Structure formats: C-alpha cells, structure tokens
Amino acid sequence: MRWLIAVALFALVGCKQQPSEKQQQAAEGAGSAAPAAKKLVIGFSQVGAESAWRTAETKSIRGEAEKRGVELKFADAQGKQANQINALTSFIAQKVDAIVLAPVVETGWESVLMQAKEANIPVILVDRGIKVSDESLYTTLIASDFVEEGRMAAEWLAKKTNGKANIFELQGTTGAAPAIDRKKGFEEALKKYPEMVILKSQSADFTRAKGKEVMEAFIKSDREKIQAVYAHNDDMALGAIQALEEAGMNPGKDVTLISIDGVKGAFEAMVAGKLNATVECNPLMGPIVFDTITKVKAGEKVPKFIQSKDQLFEQSTAAQVISTREY
C-alpha cells in the first residue's frame, strides 16, 4: 500500500528533475534579455553651409551618426549666432544626451551654455573655439590649431617669394576663431620677414562670392601692387582667382596665392596652376566626435582640446594626391 502512495505522490509532484545547468542558462537567457541600449539623441548646431569645407564637415558628422544609429537633431544656423542659441535652447528643452556645437563666433555663449550645464548636458565644440570665463561650460574642443595654420602659410609664402612681397589678405568671418587665429599666426610668423608686407586685409566671410568681390576691390585700388594673396579659406581664394583672371591677371604665376582648408576645389586649382598652396584643415570630424561622446557618456575624462593634424599641400604634389582626397 505504501508503495501506492509513493507512486501517487511522485505522479502528483511530477517527475520534476532538477533542470540541467544548460537548461537553466537557456531559460535565463531567453527570459531576461538585457534591455536594448537606449538610442543616443544628439543635438548638432552647425554654422551653416558657407563653404565646401563646412559641407564636408556636416556630411561627415551626419554620416557617422547614421552609421552608429545615433538620432541626430541637426540645426543649420545660416551663419547667425542667434539661430545657434535658439537651437541649443531647444536641444536642452528636449533633454538631448549631448550637444555638438560649431560656434560661428567666439563670444556670447555663457548664458546658453550655463543652461546646458545646469541640465547636465555635455557640450562638445567642433572646429571652432569660444571665449568663456568658465571653461567648464564645455567638455572639449575638437579642432585644428588655427594659429599654427597661419604660421605655416606665412612661412611657406616667405620662402616662395624670397622674403619680399606685397600681400593682400582675405579674412574669414569677423569674430570667428579661425579668422582671428589664422590672422594672428600669419602676422606672428611674418615678423621675421620685414619685406613681407600686408598691404590690405579685409573680411570676405569665408565665402567664394565675397572673396571675388573683395579681390575685385583690391584690384581696382591696387592692381599694380598685388604680388601675393593670403586667403583664410580655399573658397575665398577660388573667388579671388576668378576676379584676378577676369581682370586679365595671372593667378598662380604673377600673383602667388596660398589658402587654408585643402578642399577638392583647391587641388583642382593647384593642378591648373592657379593656386600655389593650401594648408589642410581636416573637416572629417564625424568619427572622433562620436568616439568622444561615447567616452563622455561613459564618464571617461577627455582632453579639453583634441587637435586635428594639418598638412600643407603645394602645386608640385597636387596632381598625384588629388585622387586620394575625401572632400
């Protein structure tokens, strides 16, 4: 009789053998899948689309966001700081995970960056720096050293012209870090060459159209004196080349031109013998921007300044490297 009860009990309880370890793991695995990582949401306030360089930078950052499955809220400021401040205010209200800012000018950022800090939203500066009393208002700046770019341009030009030239300078956007620092570095290096003289210097806002317009004015007032042109970016240099050619002058031969950026148009102009040199300022920032955001969001410390490396290119090598250019 007892054996009957044992059998009944056994049947009631069922033959629940202990699951094997493998079965246990399988059950846990299936039931408790780690929650999918939350999609990063990043606000990107871009200066505008004033130059080929800017377009290349935008393409690099947007492309990298897509590749990494990051939701990028993109705002084009059309060159106006007020639009950038409005965009940042909106990003803060939307509680984005981080803000990427390419600041059109150096000053006027304290208030909106204080709001980002209070909202605990890290701000990554790309390609242009800012002047703030409290450097904790931004996490890091990823950019080239514009002062060094100006020095490189001046040293190259001095060698090319044997230390003697009347120079006409096309400055970038007034108040923008690259315009201020490229001018500073150029003038600093020229101190060693007393016969290298900047006869005229004017802003052409980093655009091709304004570069042409300002060069036309230089030609009108000082045609006979123009021996060299220093443009803070390739787009303005290409505009100047157009103006010089339309005036029947010989850019790249009678007038030596050097600019900065290293965009495809500059290499084409060097191959055509119309531009003499350009200092590359790499705009392909997408990968480093998102690598940096990943570190910041993981609580890792990052340097206050992450410098892009620059390189000078001349006519002599333009033809062999142009096919390798990515922007």
Ligand code: GZL
């Ligand atoms: C440099 C960038 C400058 C480029 C220009 O980092 O801010 O702005 O040199 C662009 O082409 O307009």
